[in-house]
Amino acid sequence: MLLSGTHVMEGSGRMVVTAVGVNSQTGIIVTLLGSGDEEEKKNKKQDRTVENRNKAKAQDGAAMEMQPLKSDETCDNGSEKSKKNLPKKEKSVLQGKLTKLAVQIGKAGLVMSAMTVIILVLFFVIDTFWIQHVPWLTECTPIYIQYLVKFFIIGVTVLVVAVPEGLPLAVTISLAYSVKKMMKDNNLVRHLDACETMGNATAICSDKTGTLTMNRMTVVQAHIAGEYHKTIPNPETLPENVLDKLIVGIAVNSAYTTKILPSEKEGGLPRHIGNKTECALLQFVLQLKKDYQIIRNEVPEEKMFKVYTFNSARKSMSTVLKNPDGGFQMFSKGASEIVLKKCSKILDEMGEVKALKSHERDNLIKDVIEPMASEGLRTICLAFREFDDSPTDWDNENDILSGLTCIAVVGIEDPVRPEVPDAIKQCQSAGITVRMVTGDNINTARAIATKCGILQAGDDFLCLEGKQFNKRIRNAKGEIEQERIDRIWPRLRVLARSSPTDKHTLVKGIIDSTVMERRQVVAVTGDGTNDGPALKKADVGFAMGIAGTDVAKEASDIILTDDNFTSIVKAVMWGRNVYDSISKFLQFQLTVNVVAVIVAFTGACITQDSPLKAVQMLWVNLIMDTLASLALATEPPTEALLLRKPYGRNKPLISRTMMKNIFGHAIYQLVIVFTLLFAGEKIFDIDSGRNAPLQAPPSEHYTIVFNTFVLMQLFNEVNARKIHGERNVFNGIFKNPIFCSIVLGTFLVQILIVQFGGKPFSCTELSIDQWLWCVFLGMGTLLWGQMIATIPTSRLKFLKEAGLGTQKEEIPEEELEEDIEEIDHAERELRHGQILWFRGLNRIQTQLRVVNAFRSSLYEGLEKPESRSSIHNFMTHPEFRIDDSDTQIPLIDDSDTEDGTQKQPDSSPKLSISSPKLSINENNNAVDSGIHLTIDTSKSATSSTPGSPLHSLETSL
Numbered sequence: 001m002l003l004s005g006t007h008v009m010e011g012s013g014r015m016v017v018t019a020v021g022v023n024s025q026t027g028i029i030v031t032l033l034g035s036g037d038e039e040e041k042k043n044k045k046q047d048r049t050v051e052n053r054n055k056a057k058a059q060d061g062a063a064m065e066m067q068p069l070k071s072d073e074t075c076d077n078g079s080e081k082s083k084k085n086l087p088k089k090e091k092s093v094l095q096g097k098l099t100k101l102a103v104q105i106g107k108a109g110l111v112m113s114a115m116t117v118i119i120l121v122l123f124f125v126i127d128t129f130w131i132q133h134v135p136w137l138t139e140c141t142p143i144y145i146q147y148l149v150k151f152f153i154i155g156v157t158v159l160v161v162a163v164p165e166g167l168p169l170a171v172t173i174s175l176a177y178s179v180k181k182m183m184k185d186n187n188l189v190r191h192l193d194a195c196e197t198m199g200n201a202t203a204i205c206s207d208k209t210g211t212l213t214m215n216r217m218t219v220v221q222a223h224i225a226g227e228y229h230k231t232i233p234n235p236e237t238l239p240e241n242v243l244d245k246l247i248v249g250i251a252v253n254s255a256y257t258t259k260i261l262p263s264e265k266e267g268g269l270p271r272h273i274g275n276k277t278e279c280a281l282l283q284f285v286l287q288l289k290k291d292y293q294i295i296r297n298e299v300p301e302e303k304m305f306k307v308y309t310f311n312s313a314r315k316s317m318s319t320v321l322k323n324p325d326g327g328f329q330m331f332s333k334g335a336s337e338i339v340l341k342k343c344s345k346i347l348d349e350m351g352e353v354k355a356l357k358s359h360e361r362d363n364l365i366k367d368v369i370e371p372m373a374s375e376g377l378r379t380i381c382l383a384f385r386e387f388d389d390s391p392t393d394w395d396n397e398n399d400i401l402s403g404l405t406c407i408a409v410v411g412i413e414d415p416v417r418p419e420v421p422d423a424i425k426q427c428q429s430a431g432i433t434v435r436m437v438t439g440d441n442i443n444t445a446r447a448i449a450t451k452c453g454i455l456q457a458g459d460d461f462l463c464l465e466g467k468q469f470n471k472r473i474r475n476a477k478g479e480i481e482q483e484r485i486d487r488i489w490p491r492l493r494v495l496a497r498s499s500p501t502d503k504h505t506l507v508k509g510i511i512d513s514t515v516m517e518r519r520q521v522v523a524v525t526g527d528g529t530n531d532g533p534a535l536k537k538a539d540v541g542f543a544m545g546i547a548g549t550d551v552a553k554e555a556s557d558i559i560l561t562d563d564n565f566t567s568i569v570k571a572v573m574w575g576r577n578v579y580d581s582i583s584k585f586l587q588f589q590l591t592v593n594v595v596a597v598i599v600a601f602t603g604a605c606i607t608q609d610s611p612l613k614a615v616q617m618l619w620v621n622l623i624m625d626t627l628a629s630l631a632l633a634t635e636p637p638t639e640a641l642l643l644r645k646p647y648g649r650n651k652p653l654i655s656r657t658m659m660k661n662i663f664g665h666a667i668y669q670l671v672i673v674f675t676l677l678f679a680g681e682k683i684f685d686i687d688s689g690r691n692a693p694l695q696a697p698p699s700e701h702y703t704i705v706f707n708t709f710v711l712m713q714l715f716n717e718v719n720a721r722k723i724h725g726e727r728n729v730f731n732g733i734f735k736n737p738i739f740c741s742i743v744l745g746t747f748l749v750q751i752l753i754v755q756f757g758g759k760p761f762s763c764t765e766l767s768i769d770q771w772l773w774c775v776f777l778g779m780g781t782l783l784w785g786q787m788i789a790t791i792p793t794s795r796l797k798f799l800k801e802a803g804l805g806t807q808k809e810e811i812p813e814e815e816l817e818e819d820i821e822e823i824d825h826a827e828r829e830l831r832h833g834q835i836l837w838f839r840g841l842n843r844i845q846t847q848l849r850v851v852n853a854f855r856s857s858l859y860e861g862l863e864k865p866e867s868r869s870s871i872h873n874f875m876t877h878p879e880f881r882i883d884d885s886d887t888q889i890p891l892i893d894d895s896d897t898e899d900g901t902q903k904q905p906d907s908s909p910k911l912s913i914s915s916p917k918l919s920i921n922e923n924n925n926a927v928d929s930g931i932h933l934t935i936d937t938s939k940s941a942t943s944s945t946p947g948s949p950l951h952s953l954e955t956s957l
Contacts, residue, residue: 012255012257012307012309093196093197093200093649094171094196094578094579094582095171095193097652097653098167098168098171098582098653101164101167101586101653101654101802102163102164102167105162105163105164105590105593106162106163106164108162109158109159109161109162109163109593109597110159110162112158112159112162112597112601113155113156113158113159113162114155115601116151116154116155116158116600116601116604116605117151117152117154117155119604119605120151120154120155120604120605120608121148121151123605123608124147124148124151124608127608150609151604153614154600154604154609154610154614156614157600157610157612157614157617157618158596158597158600158601158610158617160617160618160621161592161593161596161597161600161617161620161621162593162596162597164589164590164593164625165625166585166589166624166625166626166628166629167582167585167586167589169625169626169629170581170582170585170629170632170633171582171633173629173630173633173634174578174581174582174633174634175192175195175196175578176192177633177634178195178574178575178577178578179192179195181574181636182195182558182570182571182574185567185570185571185574186545186560186561186562186564186567186570187558187559187560187561187567187570187571187574188545188558188559188560188561189557189558190556190557190558190559191557191558193557194540194541194557194558195558195571195574195575195578196575196578196579197521197539197540197557197575198523198540198558198571198572198574198575199572199574199575199576199577199578199579199646199647200521200575200579200646200647200648200649201432201521201522201523201539201540201572201575201646202431202432202433202518202520202521202522202646203432203433203434203435203510203520203521203522203523204427204432204433204434204435204522204523204524204525204568205435205437205503205506205507205510205522205523205524205525205534205538206434206435206436206437206525206565206568207436207437207438207525207526207527207544208414208436208438208440208445208448209414209438209440209547210527210544210546210547210563211525211544211560211563211564211565212416212417212420212436212448212452212565213414213415213416213417213420213448214414214415214416214417215276215414215547215563216269216272216276216279216280216414216415217272217276217277217279217280217378217412217413217414218280218283218412218413218414218415219232219280219281219283219284219287219410219411219412220232220377220411220412220413220415221372221377221410221411222284222408222409222410222411223364223368223408223409223410224238224242224246224407224408225238225239225242225347225348225349225350225351225408226346226347226348226349227349228367228368232284232287232288233288235288235289235290238288239347239349239350239351240351241347241351242347242351242407242408243288243290245347245384245407246285246288246382246407246408247285247288247290247292247295248295248331249331249332249333249382249383249384249407250281250282250284250285250292250333250382251282251285251292251293251295251296251299252295252296252299252304252319252321252331253317253318253319253331253332253333254275254278254281254282254317254333255274255275255278256296256301257273257274258273258274258275258278258279258282259273259274259279259282259293260272260273260279260282260283260286261273270283270286276414277378277380277412280412281333281380281410281412284410299321303321303322304319304320304321305320305321305322305328306319306320306394307319307320308320308397308400308401310334314334314397315334315335315338316332316333316334316335316338316339316401317332317333317334318330318331318332318333318400318401319331320387320394326388326389327386327387327388327389328386328387328392329384329385329386329387330384330385330386330387330400331382331383331384332382332383332384332385332401332404333380333381333382333383334380334381335379335380335381336369336379336380336381336409337365337369337379338381339381339382339383339404339406340361340364340365340369340381340406340409341361342383342401342402342403342404343356343361343381343383343404343405343406344356344402344403344404344405345403345404345405345406346360346405346406347405347406347407353405356406364409368409369409372409372411373443373444374443374447375411375413375447376413376443376444376445376446376447376448376451377411377412377413377444378411378412378413378444379409379410379411379412380409380410380412381406381408381409382406382407382408382409382410383404383405383406383407384404384405384407385403385404385405414448416448416451416452417564417565417566419564419566420452420565420566421451421452421453423565423566423568423569424452424453424454424565425453426569426639426642427569427572427642428453429642429643430572430641430642430643430644430645430646431644431645431646432572432646434452434454434493435454435492435493435494435495435506436448436449436452436454436493436494436495437495437498437502437503437506438494438495438496438498439496439497439498439499440496440497441496441497442463442464442465442494442496442497444496445463445494445496446463446494446496449463449493449494454493454494455493455494459493460491461491461492461493461494462488462491462492462493462494463493463494463496464488464492464494464495464496465495465496465497465498466495466496466497466498466499466502467497469488469492469495469498469502469506470502472484472487472488473485473488473505473509480505480509482509482512482513485505485506485509485510485513486509486513486514486515489506489509489510489513490515490516492506499530500526500528500530500531500533500534501530501533503524503526503531503534504533504534504537507522507524507534507537507538508537510522511537511538511539518648518649518650519649521539521540521646521649522538522539522540523538523539523540523541523542523568524537524538524540524541524542525542525543525544525560525568526541526542526543526544526548526552526555526556527543527544527547527548527549527552527563528548528549528552529549529551529552531543531552531555532551532552532554532555533555535552535555535556535557536555540557540558540571541555541556541557541558542556542557542558542559542560542568542571543555543556543558543559543560544559544560544563545559545560545561545562545563546561546562546563547563548563558571569642572641572642573637573638573639573641573642574637576637576641576642576646576647577635577636577637577641579647580635580641580723581632581633581634581635582633582653583653583654583655583658583723584632584635584720584721584722584723585628585629585632585633585720586653586654586658587654587658587661587662587720587723588624588628588632588713588716588717588720589624589625589628590654590662591661591662591665591666591669591716591720592620592623592624592713592716593624594662594663594666595666595669595670595673595709596612596617596620596709598666598670599611599612599670599673599674599677599709600612600617602674603677607677607690607691608691609690609691609692611673611677611702611705611706612705612706612709613702613706613761613762615760615761615762616706616761616762616763619710619753619761620709620710620713623710623713623714623746624713627742627746628717628720628742630738630742631717631736631738631739631742631743632717632720632721632739634736634738634739635721635736635739636732636735636736638732652801652802653802654801654802655723655801656793656796656799656800656801657723657724657725657793658723659799659800659801659802660788660791660793660796660799661719661720661723661785661788663799664784664785664788664791665716665719665781665784665785665788668712668780668781668784669709669712669716669781672708672712672777672780673705673708673709676701676704676705676708677690677705678690680701680704680705681701684700684701684704684770684773686699686700686701686704687699687700687701688701689701689702689705697759697764698758698759698761698762698763698764699764700764700766700770702762703754703762703763703764703766704766704770704773704774706754706762706763707750707754707763707766707771707774708773708774708777708778710750711747711750711774711775711777711778712777712778712780712781714743714746714747714750714778715778715779715780715781715782716781716785717743718730718733718743718782719781719782719785721733721739725789725793726789727786727789729782729785754766
């Protein structure tokens with residue numbers, strides 16, 4: 001029988017699994033409670049009111065009278081203050097920057113649209129009624145109204161174009177696309193913000209086993225038959241009897257559940273099942289061209305005479321076999337320094353047994369074991385001993401495990417993943433510091449760090465063990481000081497023999513540090529349950545998908561499905577790509593914004609009509625918002641993203657180079673549009689479209705202006721693919737089929753709109769020559785972009801950055817009250833152990849399911865259970881007493897009445913229900929809280945009605 005929560009300390013065995021998942025006892029409870037529907041949120045400690053503080057002190061938790069869930073005082077006095085004290089859900093860095101930028105652009109657009117409408121109306125009124133002296137005629141009122149509606153539509157159009165409603169869409173598309181693609185790169189993103197945050201990462205604290213290494217222990221060196229082999233020896237060069245002893249000792253003296261199985265994939269590595277060290281030894285047998293399974297078939301577990309299993313005190317494992325011809329044979333393996341001390345003999349190069357003298361043992365340690373350990377290898381000594389038929393005390397381990405004969409000493413390591421050194425070089429070139437945090441010994445950790453490239457010759461970096469780290473960061477009182485951490489972490493690269501607490505302390509210290517110019521953004525990997533706090537504290541927590549526990553996965557932001565460090569580097573690439581994709585979209589959209597608003601405003605003020613009609617502006621808005629966000633937000637990442645330093649949390653969204661591109665292309669487009677607007681009829685020898693009557697048909701003149709404007713945006717969309725001054729804007733364009741499809745599709749729709757749109761789109765057909773001129777002027781943006789790229793940004797001192805994030809002090813008080821978690825105010829007055837039982841108002845449906853499931857056991861032994869339809873009815877009848885020797889069931893008074901029901905006068909006495917004998921549930925936290933139940937019936941005359949807060953609470957109890 002295996003009991004939940006217990007540990008198997010020693011031995012081996014088999015078990016039959018009878019139920020898993022929802023069919024297990026835990027699964028049944030989880031299903032009933034419905035706890036899988038939503039994650040339990042952590043409740044932060046809140047300041048208690050003076051009244052409740054005094055009550056807690058006076059009653060000392062023994063008989064605290066609970067405050068009502070909805071008291072008048074709480075609602076009137078404490079509610080508003082409490083809301084302000086609750087924490088606000090923080091937006092991500094990118095969301096904060098985009099929100100502020102969108103508000104600024106929206107305000108500017110609102111001002112421009114209002115000015116456009118006002119100027120148009122004033123110009124019309126002054127020109128018509130003052131200059132032309134046209135009298136106000138009643139029959140002309142509909143015409144005047146049409147003009148005013150036309151002006152209003154133009155103003156609304158300017159506002160629609162100016163407001164960047166495509167920003168949230170671009171962020172959503174970019175993140176969603178990145179998350180989908182990251183799945184192929186073995187990154188399962190649980191929180192979208194983590195994708196963006198990873199682009200700003202400056203430090204990665206990584207585990208060693210399975211992340212930097214392959215998590216496949218392998219024998220790489222061996223000392224057999226008096227010879228030190230730096231590689232796997234050729235079995236033909238080994239003495240036959242030594243090879244036989246070695247093979248039998250490894251095959252028999254290991255758990256039979258440990259085995260090597262063929263790979264599931266063709267060309268893949270064999271699968272290691274069971275203990276990693278034993279798997280390495282079994283793989284060593286296969287490399288020696290022998291089959292361990294044949295020996296296991298000859299010696300099944302039932303034929304083993306005695307097994308001394310491995311434990312931390314013994315540090316070795318031994319198996320005793322009974323020989324067919326009499327006597328016994330024992331095989332041992334374990335830590336080399338432990339087992340070698342118990343060896344008095346050794347097999348020499350001829351396979352003969354010879355005495356092992358003390359100086360030979362010392363030489364073996366010095367020349368074999370220490371060099372292996374210095375290279376980060378785990379050394380295992382394999383030995384055997386023969387026993388005759390004389391009586392032996394098998395319980396006397398000290399005598400049994402002595403006088404051994406050494407067969408071999410092997411060096412085992414967990415090889416570094418072949419792709420990891422290059423990945424770490426990429427991180428270092430990208431400005432990301434990689435630190436190894438492992439529980440292994442410091443020599444192994446240092447060796448692996450050197451092989452990975454975390455440590456390099458000549459570097460002045462620190463390698464510390466957990467004990468040294470704690471000594472350095474704590475003062476005389478044992479308290480952790482940030483100043484002490486700040487002296488260590490910039491140079492720390494390896495933290496060995498560390499506990500999960502050490503990892504959390506390191507991560508917190510790096511994040512809270514202010515010694516660097518910018519706040520550090522830390523990513524952490526973890527696989528154990530105890531890694532949860534560090535994963536939560538980190539800006540981005542990576543859990544291992546293969547080796548990670550469920551707790552670690554729940555605490556993480558991203559799950560590495562292959563437990564590989566290179567997947568973290570890919571996450572960095574995607575994170576930076578998200579940031580760049582948003583910047584590309586902003587560069588394109590703001591260029592269109594500036595040009596469209598200025599053209600609409602200037603044209604309206606000069607010609608009393610917008611050159612771009614309302615429907616045309618909406619089509620332009622569709623191009624620059626929806627379609628552009630889809631095209632530019634789906635750019636795949638490139639290796640070039642890892643050649644620059646992290647942007648940092650305070651980096652503006654719009655750099656000075658982007659400002660140069662925005663204003664540079666805006667100038668070109670404005671010159672072309674205004675040239676066509678005021679001289680286009682002469683250039684193309686067509687009728688002018690300016691000052692046309694109200695119901696005039698579409699003109700070729702304005703159609704050319706509209707067509708040229710749209711084509712300039714299409715070609716500028718290609719320019720927007722590069723935001724760092726690159727010249728080759730076509731680089732990698734065919735790697736993004738979505739971009740190519742959108743640009744081509746937009747161009748085809750534009751042809752249909754111009755040629756067949758007619759009056760609804762205010763367009764008329766254009767000739768081939770006119771189309772070629774429009775395309776030529778549109779392509780001019782590509783040539784103009786090359787000219788802009790030649791101008792050094794450093795010389796344009798007047799350009800400023802834009803798109804800084806909102807600082808905490810800038811957040812208005814109204815916004816602080818938005819998106820606040822709705823936490824019951826009375827709950828914050830309760831102790832942690834009681835909170836789980838006082839969520840009746842928020843979780844009544846879930847609790848009712850639990851009550852129905854356990855009703856039969858709850859009422860067992862009580863009188864007339866059929867007459868009690870609920871726990872509320874049961875508790876409101878004093879003839880039933882729930883007894884327990886030490887505890888009472890807590891209940892919360894209710895001072896609120898149902899809507900439309902008046903409070904009854906205070907005429908009935910208080911009813912107190914105590915419970916001195918019968919326990920409903922001995923493991924019930926609420927029962928153990930030791931709080932007396934006090935019900936004031938005068939206060940809650942209607943509390944027994946179904947649906948009331950007290951009824952809900954009683955039901956949950």
